[in-house]
Amino acid sequence: MNNAMVKYIIGGILRIEAVLMIIPLIVSFIYREDSLYQLSFLIPILFLTATGYLLSRSKIEERQIYAKEGFVIVSLSWVLLSFFGAFPFVISGDIPSLIDAFFETTSGFTTTGSSVIQNVEALSHSMLFWRSFTQLVGGMGVLVFALAIMPQIGSESVHIMKAEVSGPVFGKLVSKLSSSARILYLIYLSMTAIMVVLLLFGGMNLFESLLHAFGAAGTSGFGIRNGSIEPYDSAYIETVLSVGMILFGVNFNIYYLILVRHVKEAFSSEELRWYFMIIGSAFLLICLNLFSTYHSFGRMFRDVFFSVSSVITTTGFLTVDFGHWPLFSRVILLLLMFVGASAGSTAGGLKISRVILLLKSAFAEFKRIRHPNRIVAVQYDNKTVDRDILRRVLNYLLVYLVIFISLILIVSLDFSDFETAFGTVVATFNNIGLGFSTLGLTGDFSELSGWLKVLLSFVMIAGRLEIFPMIILFSPSTWKK
Structure with missing residues (x-):
C-alpha cells in the first residue's frame, strides 16, 4: 500500500471540500443569516484546509498507485467527505445529532435522497443549499471532480476513476485522464445550467431553480x-424535471460523442436503446393499469411519466404517492429501482448495461445447452463481449445479492415487518431514497436507531461505489505491509 x-x-x-463550503457560506451572507451559520461553515473550512495541508505534506518516494490504492482512496474519501460535510449541520443546530447529520450528508453525496429531516422547510437557506449542493458534487463523482482540477496526481489515477465511475466497463473519452474528467464535468455542469434556466421560466426563483x-x-x-415537487403542481416544471432526470440517466459518453459529431455512433448504443425502450414500456404498462382509476388522462400521463422518470434514474422526486397505486404498477416501479439507468450516468441501481449482459449471457447458456458443440458468443454493441467482462458482471450480481440479503437480515432486527426492512435496503443500497411501508414513500428515516443510521450511511456509499471499493477498504489484508 502506497500510504504516502x-x-x-x-x-x-x-x-477541495473546504473550497466547496465557501459557496454555501456566501449564500448565508446573501440571505443575511445569523452569524452562527457563517461559523458553521468557517470552522469546517479552516479544519479541512489545515488537515488537508498536513496530509498532503507527506513525503512521497513512489508516486505509482495500483488498483488497491485506487479503491482505498475512493472509498475513504467518500466516508471522510460525508463525515466532515456533516459538521455545518451539527454546528448550526439544524441537525443537532452528528449521526443524523452524517446520514443526511452521506445521502446527499451518494445521491440517494433518503432523509432524517421531517420538516425540510425549517432549514436555513445556507443549509438547504449545502444539502442540495452535495447532490451535484456527488452526482458525477467527487474524485472525478478532483481529477479534473488535480491533474498532477498522474496517469495512474485511472485506478481512481475506475473505482468511482459506475458500470461494468470503464473507458476514457480522450487519452489524457484529467482531460476526460474535465470534459465530463463541463457537460454535466452545462446541462445543469440549462435546467436552471428552464426552471426559471417555469416560475421558480433562482434559489429554487x-x-x-x-x-x-x-x-x-x-x-x-x-x-x-407536488406543491408546485405545474405541468411545465414536472416536464422539465422528468426530461432532465431521463437525460442525466444517459451515459455521458453519449453526449461527448454527439459533441464531436459522432452522432451515428452515439445513437447506435445498445444500452441507450434499451434505456428508452424500458422507460416507454413501463410508462405504457402503468398507464394501462391506471386507466380506470384516474378521472383525467392528462393528470395520469403527468404522474406516470414523472414517476417512471424519477424511479428509473433513482432520483426520488415525487408528484404523487404511487404507494396507493395498484400492485402491478408498484411492482413495475420496484423493478425499475433495481435496474436503474445507464452506466456512466449519475443514477444508481444495477445499470442497464449489466442487465443486458446478464440476459444475453443467460440466453447464450440456453443455446449452449441445446447445442453443446456450438460456439455461442455474447454480442454487445455489435462486438463480442470478452469472457472476463461477463465473469465480472456475474460476480458483481452474486456479491450484490449476498450483501442485499444479508442487509435485510441485519435491518430486520430494527423492524417488525418485512416490507419496511426490504424497502430500507432498496432505498439505501440502490441509492433510490424512497421508503416503503412505515417509513412512508418520502423516506423519513428519522425514527431509525443510531446504529442503523450509521450502517445505512456506509451502505449508501457502498451502493454508490458499486460495492467493491468498500469491501477493499474494510478488508484486513488491504492494510498489511
Missing part, C-alpha cells in the same frame, strides 16, 4: 419543500 500517495490525494480532496436542478442532475431528489 493515499494521504496526499485524500489531503487534496479535503481541501438551482436546488431542484442539483437534485435532478445528481439524480438524488432532495426536495426543498415537504411535499417534494
Whole structure:
C-alpha cells in the first residue's frame, strides 16, 4: 500500500471540500443569516484546509498507485467527505445529532435522497443549499471532480476513476485522464445550467431553480419543500424535471460523442436503446393499469411519466404517492429501482448495461445447452463481449445479492415487518431514497436507531461505489505491509 500517495490525494480532496463550503457560506451572507451559520461553515473550512495541508505534506518516494490504492482512496474519501460535510449541520443546530447529520450528508453525496429531516422547510437557506449542493458534487463523482482540477496526481489515477465511475466497463473519452474528467464535468455542469434556466421560466426563483436542478442532475431528489415537487403542481416544471432526470440517466459518453459529431455512433448504443425502450414500456404498462382509476388522462400521463422518470434514474422526486397505486404498477416501479439507468450516468441501481449482459449471457447458456458443440458468443454493441467482462458482471450480481440479503437480515432486527426492512435496503443500497411501508414513500428515516443510521450511511456509499471499493477498504489484508 502506497500510504504516502493515499494521504496526499485524500489531503487534496479535503481541501477541495473546504473550497466547496465557501459557496454555501456566501449564500448565508446573501440571505443575511445569523452569524452562527457563517461559523458553521468557517470552522469546517479552516479544519479541512489545515488537515488537508498536513496530509498532503507527506513525503512521497513512489508516486505509482495500483488498483488497491485506487479503491482505498475512493472509498475513504467518500466516508471522510460525508463525515466532515456533516459538521455545518451539527454546528448550526439544524441537525443537532452528528449521526443524523452524517446520514443526511452521506445521502446527499451518494445521491440517494433518503432523509432524517421531517420538516425540510425549517432549514436555513445556507443549509438547504449545502444539502442540495452535495447532490451535484456527488452526482458525477467527487474524485472525478478532483481529477479534473488535480491533474498532477498522474496517469495512474485511472485506478481512481475506475473505482468511482459506475458500470461494468470503464473507458476514457480522450487519452489524457484529467482531460476526460474535465470534459465530463463541463457537460454535466452545462446541462445543469440549462435546467436552471428552464426552471426559471417555469416560475421558480433562482434559489429554487438551482436546488431542484442539483437534485435532478445528481439524480438524488432532495426536495426543498415537504411535499417534494407536488406543491408546485405545474405541468411545465414536472416536464422539465422528468426530461432532465431521463437525460442525466444517459451515459455521458453519449453526449461527448454527439459533441464531436459522432452522432451515428452515439445513437447506435445498445444500452441507450434499451434505456428508452424500458422507460416507454413501463410508462405504457402503468398507464394501462391506471386507466380506470384516474378521472383525467392528462393528470395520469403527468404522474406516470414523472414517476417512471424519477424511479428509473433513482432520483426520488415525487408528484404523487404511487404507494396507493395498484400492485402491478408498484411492482413495475420496484423493478425499475433495481435496474436503474445507464452506466456512466449519475443514477444508481444495477445499470442497464449489466442487465443486458446478464440476459444475453443467460440466453447464450440456453443455446449452449441445446447445442453443446456450438460456439455461442455474447454480442454487445455489435462486438463480442470478452469472457472476463461477463465473469465480472456475474460476480458483481452474486456479491450484490449476498450483501442485499444479508442487509435485510441485519435491518430486520430494527423492524417488525418485512416490507419496511426490504424497502430500507432498496432505498439505501440502490441509492433510490424512497421508503416503503412505515417509513412512508418520502423516506423519513428519522425514527431509525443510531446504529442503523450509521450502517445505512456506509451502505449508501457502498451502493454508490458499486460495492467493491468498500469491501477493499474494510478488508484486513488491504492494510498489511
